[in-house]
Amino acid sequence: MGIIKKLPVFVEKFPGGGLVTTSLNYIFNQAQASSVWYLLFGTACCAIELMATGASRYDFDRFGMIFRASPRQSDLIIAAGTITKKMAPRLKLLYDQMAEPRYVIAMGGCTVGGGPFYYDSYAVEKGINHIVPVDVYIPGCPPRPESLFEGCLTLQKKIKKQKIEDWS
Amino acid sequence: MTQYAAVLIFLGLGIGLVLVTFFVARLIRPSNPYQAKNQNYECAEKPIGSSWVRFNNRFYIFALIFVVFDVEAIFLFPWAVAFGQLGLFALVEMIIFICILVFGLYYAWRKGVLKWV
Numbered sequence: 001m002g003i004i005k006k007l008p009v010f011v012e013k014f015p016g017g018g019l020v021t022t023s024l025n026y027i028f029n030q031a032q033a034s035s036v037w038y039l040l041f042g043t044a045c046c047a048i049e050l051m052a053t054g055a056s057r058y059d060f061d062r063f064g065m066i067f068r069a070s071p072r073q074s075d076l077i078i079a080a081g082t083i084t085k086k087m088a089p090r091l092k093l094l095y096d097q098m099a100e101p102r103y104v105i106a107m108g109g110c111t112v113g114g115g116p117f118y119y120d121s122y123a124v125e126k127g128i129n130h131i132v133p134v135d136v137y138i139p140g141c142p143p144r145p146e147s148l149f150e151g152c153l154t155l156q157k158k159i160k161k162q163k164i165e166d167w168s
Numbered sequence: 169m170t171q172y173a174a175v176l177i178f179l180g181l182g183i184g185l186v187l188v189t190f191f192v193a194r195l196i197r198p199s200n201p202y203q204a205k206n207q208n209y210e211c212a213e214k215p216i217g218s219s220w221v222r223f224n225n226r227f228y229i230f231a232l233i234f235v236v237f238d239v240e241a242i243f244l245f246p247w248a249v250a251f252g253q254l255g256l257f258a259l260v261e262m263i264i265f266i267c268i269l270v271f272g273l274y275y276a277w278r279k280g281v282l283k284w285v
Contacts, residue, residue: 004196028196070209090212096204097212 008165025164032075032101033159034064036152039074041094044081046108046142053145063152071098076155077132078148082110082117083125095132103159105151106134109141116141229281236269 007024011017042050054060054067068074071094083091095104106128109115114126128134135158138151208215247254247262276282 003194005198072209093204093207093212096202097207097209100198100200 005164008163021164025162028164029160029162032162033156036063036065036076036103036156036159037068037074038065038076038078039071039094039098040067040069041077041091042080043083043087044108044110046080046110049142049145049148050078050080050107053148058145058149060152063149063156065152071095074098075101076103076105078105078107079111079128079132080107080142082115083128083131084123085125086123088125088128088131091128092131101162103135103155104128104132105136105138105155107138107140107148107151108143109139112137112139226284229276233273233276233281236272240266240269 004024008021011020042048052058054065060066065076071077075098077091077095077098079091095102106112110117110124111128114121114124117124118126125131136151136155138147140147143151208219210216243265244262247258251258
């Protein structure tokens, strides 16, 4: 646990100490929100939309989002596509191996709640919130890049509301 | 002697910068190690054995030979694009250049580097 987590408790004993905490909050959140690197993790057709979003026409890089091939370097896992029961433990492991603080976006109907496989499939996980904690849900089958943008901007808004005390 | 002092200062700065960076990172990063996180990353498969594997040093020689083709490609592409304006001189230059590289490859071949023993 970072020592800085204890800083607010210490600093706010002094008058005006809250200013230090809020400025630090702002700096850290701004830094985190503008460099959300996502893990290359595509399991179905949503991954095609994810690739299109990362490529030059839609250009994810505008939001400071670059894909990383290793979970050690990524802050965000965009679960793009159907997660089968066989893939579920792997998704969990990948999430575990990411550096904290880490975020999850459930992209597409399958990851939100089973999607088209909700009724007639024994093999598909009915929503990845059974496996990992999800921050943002993006419905669609598959969602267009614009929807993915919306989801990522929502995540950035969420990150900007974080407080140092709440860090894990 | 004063020139060496500059080297010393840069050495100190170089080491100090790394140490300060590590220290600041230690202050602000969340630290929550557990077994699944510390496990080797093998694309989410169960890792088999240790990640400290020895590589055959033959790969090193192959990498060196790869550089021959790499350099060739880097120079050939702009040359091909601008070939229309360059004329005969560039053609002869490029043939000489490729000959030098091919000679290097020939040398490596004769040395038996391309054979995997």
